Amino acid sequence: MINRKIAPEIKDATAFDITLKPYEKVTLDNGIPVYIIKSDEQDTLQLELVFPGGSWYETENLVASATNFLMKNGSSKHSALEINENIDYYGAYLNRSSHHEYATYTLHCLTKHFEALVPVLQEVIQDPSFPEEELAIFRQNMKQRLAVNLQKCDFVANRHIDKYLFGEFHPYGRVSSMDAYDALQAPILQAFYKQHYTYNNCKIFVAGNLPANLIQLLNKAFGQEKWNGDASIIRPDMPVLAAEEKKFRIFNDENGVQGAVRVARPFPNRYHPDFPKMLVLNTILGGYFGSRLMSNIREEKGYTYGIHSQLYNFRQTSAINIQTEAGRDVCEATIEEIYKELRTLQQEIVPEEELHLVRNFMIGSILGDLDGAFEVIQRWKNLILNGLDENYFYNNIKVIKTITAEELQELAKEYFTPEDFYELVVI
């Protein structure tokens, strides 16, 4: 009979040798860099075009995200329907996204259809026409979506907490509004497009099973002309105007049975030496299922379905944000428990057993996250766009493997003082 009370031997995290597979880099004829991770195991590929077209650069609210969205909705040659028909016909997905810094277009398709899809992609990136009718539909539908979201306590809480942390005029704290949607105008979108989606600001990231003529196809579509001309993008830091008041309570729905709780504070950006250390401390606090917050507030008290803390990955400056939806009558008790956990990390050293577990969990998690070409290119993209290289990645791993309980306590003493946190409940 086996003894089921004894756990099988495990290999320890520190023994795992994690390597970030290097990329290949090719430069198109006009200078656009193409970063490549090849993998022949599947019949699929992913190609992402990245531009400095995020909300950081807009002078009017929502212009960056509206531009990004509507580029796909009509060109000088084809209607939105024709473009969508073409993409759907090949079973491809052309997703767009726009964040604070960057705006992207990402194509996912079967490798065998890539060649047929390149002209569509080229048209969307180089020849959007921003039809008035598409803008009108976008404006109306986004306003309707916003109206529904504004009834959700978690959505409202997310908007407010970022406003407290960064100020409503900072790109990180600015939020959408009905008025801002109403104010959108096609010529402004067109101008924003021309200025930010230029050949000299474009980077391409591609991964998966790649056709032999990939570079030839990319050169033909994106590498010949100086499309949209040269534009120099200046990115000055912007002043953060954090709220002076620290405690907020908002009633959004009088019949709400839960409250969205947010407890957050500013934190330096990823270039600060405390950042990788905080990734570890944040995991202990609320970054995995066995975290202090989950163990206490979900698994011990049953106040919530889930509670998490996260470290924002914004470029200029970051924040630690603890978030949960808790029963209406236990929101205040939840905040008390959050503070209790923060204080415990300041006052008591993290037991060796727990630190050992978190190291192993984090390393196992990175190992799993790096599984597959799409995941590897994603890591590289984040490094490259932030002006970093593999040393940053390896340093983070080193910190996970070697940080001491004493260092963690020092970090908690500096950053986990409850009075430094903003707190918010939206019911």
Added chain:
Amino acid sequence: MIHYNKFTLANGLRVIVHEDHTTPMAVVNVMYDVGARDEDASKTGFAHLFEHLMFGGSINIPEYDEPLQMAGGENNAFTTSDLTNYYIQLPAENIETAFWLESDRMLSLAFSEKSLDVQRKVVSEEFKEHYINKPYGDVWHKMRDLAYAVHPYKWMTIGKELSHIENARLEDVKAFFFKYYVPSNAILVVGGHVTTAQVKMLAEKWFGDIPSGQRTQRNLPVEPPQTAAHKLEVKANVPLDALYKCYHMPGRTAKEYYATDLISDIMGGGASSRLNQVLVKEKKLFSNIDCYHFGTLDAGLLTIEGKLVKGVKMKDAEKAIQEEIDKIQQTIIPERELQKVKNRVESMLAFEDMGLLNRANNLAFYELIGDAAMMNEEFSHYEAVTSEEMHREAQHLFDEKNSNTIYYYAG
């Protein structure tokens, strides 16, 4: 083509091994043939509550999560109307930890009163978060009740009402466990950087001595054909009017399933689908509209749901949907459009198969519904669908008598 090996232990546990040596990881997936459809109508939400209790410690291991995290692993689980699935991902070197944990909780849980007490509260908060405290969150409770007369799909996986969860007792938990959580009612899939010989050895070692139990014998009430349209009006504190139409459709293993699935894609799959193009873009009646189904094992529901543009009348919105339904019933789908939805399925299946966890989960699912080999035949069933077949299916699928409509008014 997904390669795998399959064997069955003497106690009836079915084991599938999917070797993939391109990854340093391994996954262990355990699927139990029990879901919300197996619940008593007066004790709904139980299969899902039970899933939570599976993390509350087992007979020999007081903590489930800790040893797994120590081994660099992550795990989660989900419950549907049809099945309950548990999965682990961890570095392949530490795979035995997963066998140890999964086998012990199949052998027996700890049945702690404290765990039940806490998880009742956690699930109540989950219920509130997703179904009470969200605009339109109650619509599926209402729709299932409207559409089903006798079949247990009448209630949602989370449960019919909060009180069912609040009233769960430890003796119910024990009875449920020993009835369903047995080797003969489970499928184990191990994937990643492992060998079949290694998995055979580990499966025998850890699962081999667990008593077999009984395979689930179902005798679920069969939903009779619907003979008259069902309609329900709801008024709630939401900003926009919404319209929901559900039609009874064939179950997952029916031959007609594939044609029906393609019909849902013609209607609502992708930006160029008919409902999106005509009702959102051209007629501007809806701000969004979708057509989908859940692929349930027993006969399910094909759903069309959308939010109306402010100022649009409900009857105009419904009429416009009906015109698209008339069109698909009266006119044969053009060849290129049929090819489009088939290409979309081919692509979707390829992307789904990229993740190791997805492959393991799918192998377990196909084994549950008949045979893991079906996973590799799936696309050929779609390829074989003809326009004529879809035309035929659309006739009875979209029959007015087969419809269930909820008019959800902003109040």
